[in-house]
Amino acid sequence: MIDREKLIDLIAEHLSGTYHCMRVWSAWHVGTMSENDFSDVGESDTPTELADAILALAEAPQEELEMCRHCDQLVVDPCTLARYAEDCKR
Numbered sequence: 001m002i003d004r005e006k007l008i009d010l011i012a013e014h015l016s017g018t019y020h021c022m023r024v025w026s027a028w029h030v031g032t033m034s035e036n037d038f039s040d041v042g043e044s045d046t047p048t049e050l051a052d053a054i055l056a057l058a059e060a061p062q063e064e065l066e067m068c069r070h071c072d073q074l075v076v077d078p079c080t081l082a083r084y085a086e087d088c089k090r
Contacts, residue, residue: 002058007051016042 019038027033041047 002055004051004055007054008047011050012042012047014042015047016040018042020044020046 018041020041021038023033023037027037
């Protein structure tokens, strides 16, 4: 079994140094964007969300796995990864 906290830490470590933009991209054109508009992904909820999605997929009985009809990802619950797919309609 995969240790959830270790997985979260591993994901956070690998995502550290990448950033979430906290403003709309059009702010670049206005010239008001600064480094204060970004937050480190490794320090956000993202590592926990990804770890939980990975664990749900890894621990699910194979018969419960399905392809999300919206984003073509293998998931336990089609809503789990749908929000990460730009073209997903969920």
